[in-house]
Amino acid sequence: MHPSKISEVGVKFIFSNLRINYFWKKNMNRKVRLSIAGVILFFSACQHPGVISPNQSEISFKNEVQPIIIGNCTMAGCHGASTGGEESFPLMTYEDVINHGEINSTKPEKTKFYKSITGKSEEAMPPDGPMSDTQILIIYNWIAQGAKNN
Secondary structure, X not given: OOHHHOOHHHHHXXXXXXXXXXXXXXXXXXXXXXXXXXXXXXXXXXXXXXXXXXOOOOOOXXXXXXXXXXXXHHOOOOOOOOOOOOOOOOOOOHHHHHHHOOOOOOOHHHOHHHHHHOOXXXXXXXXXXXXXXXXXXXXXXXXXXXXXXX
């Protein structure tokens, strides 16, 4: 684009950007700039996978969680009742999920099962591709609610 054809909006943006840049360099010492950059970096890197609202109904293992596990883990032939292999284990029942998924707290991020389905462990599951965000959120909230057998 020819410099004479720069729009008025573009010129305003350039000048406002120069003013911010001038203020940034001229009026702030190094510690303040680093502090601001650190705060921005901290909040941009902070990820909260699930949010539990007080009005949210209790997640049902039988009606919501188990169908997700059956559809993604057991039907794929990996964790069914008759799975074979040394590293394979069933995820058919509530007890299977609790024991093999190492679900022992209300902190989903600390459970083997949640780490596996979000790709935060050595073995990301399911191997065919990740579960949907909605499915992961349901499992996250179920664990956060105490992973009840309901």
